[in-house]
Amino acid sequence: MGRGTVLATEVVAGGREVILASGSPRRRELLGNLGVPFRVLVSGEAEDSPERDPERLAGELAGLKARAVARQHPQTVVIAADTVVATGGELLGKPEDEAENAAFLHRLSGQTHQVYTGVTVIVAGQETGGVERTDVTFRSLTDAEIHHYARTGEGLDKAGGYGIQALGMALVARVDGDYSNVVGFPLGLVIRLLRGAGVTVWGE
Numbered sequence: 690m691g692r693g694t695v696l697a698t699e700v701v702a703g704g705r706e707v708i709l710a711s712g713s714p715r716r717r718e719l720l721g722n723l724g725v726p727f728r729v730l731v732s733g734e735a736e737d738s739p740e741r742d743p744e745r746l747a748g749e750l751a752g753l754k755a756r757a758v759a760r761q762h763p764q765t766v767v768i769a770a771d772t773v774v775a776t777g778g779e780l781l782g783k784p785e786d787e788a789e790n791a792a793f794l795h796r797l798s799g800q801t802h803q804v805y806t807g808v809t810v811i812v813a814g815q816e817t818g819g820v821e822r823t824d825v826t827f828r829s830l831t832d833a834e835i836h837h838y839a840r841t842g843e844g845l846d847k848a849g850g851y852g853i854q855a856l857g858m859a860l861v862a863r864v865d866g867d868y869s870n871v872v873g874f875p876l877g878l879v880i881r882l883l884r885g886a887g888v889t890v891w892g893e
């Protein structure tokens with residue numbers, strides 16, 4: 690996507706305008722639920738980091754996404770997020786294809802893994818951020834279940850190769866922590882950071 694591409698204009702009502710620096714439809718929907726006026730702008734700059742610690746990586750990538758847009762819009766509140774899935778020291782990104790998605794699900798089957806989402810908010814050069822962690826435990830999956838799910842393609846655009854908010858919920862036995870964090874936008878943290886940047890959320 691081109692630099693500075695406007696993807697969509699969402700609710701832009703009164704109050705302080707917010708830019709969501711994310712192409713993720715999940716983040717758009719969840720931020721919309723907060724009643725915050727915002728529009729979506731994605732920098733298109735590649736985010737990369739040599740960091741291998743999942744918690745620090747999530748925070749770092751969220752910062753890179755936010756800064757890339759904030760440079761062009763210094764007076765607007767910019768919010769970005771990044772989700773990283775980690776299992777036993779290994780990082781699982783978005784699977785390349787059905788076969789890799791099935792391999793990811795084999796890794797996650799019957800195990801507890803960690804989902805980290807970093808959130809960064811920048812306004813007028815002031816940056817704040819945080820990282821939320823949720824532990825997700827998968828059922829022990831049969832090969833048939835794994836291949837059935839991988840074939841749906843639902844996991845292809847998602848870190849870890851599953852979407853807990855859709856059919857992927859059938860893979861999950863237990864969630865410890867903020868559910869919205871697994872979907873990619875930890876609402877408690879988001880609300881705290883936006884309010885800290887002077888944005889009104891639900892009238893406060």
Ligand SMILES: Cc1cn([C@H]2C[C@H](O)[C@@H](COP(=O)(O)OP(=O)(O)OP(=O)(O)O)O2)c(=O)[nH]c1=O
Pocket residue numbers: 710711712713715731754770771772773774804846847848849850851852853854857871872873
């Ligand atoms: C584990 C999991 C991840 N995800 C999603 C959340 C994120 O959108 C995605 C992780 O990729 P990210 O790189 O965090 O985000 P993105 O590429 O979708 O969007 P952008 O970089 O423009 O902000 O995986 C789910 O929707 N459900 C899940 O259960």
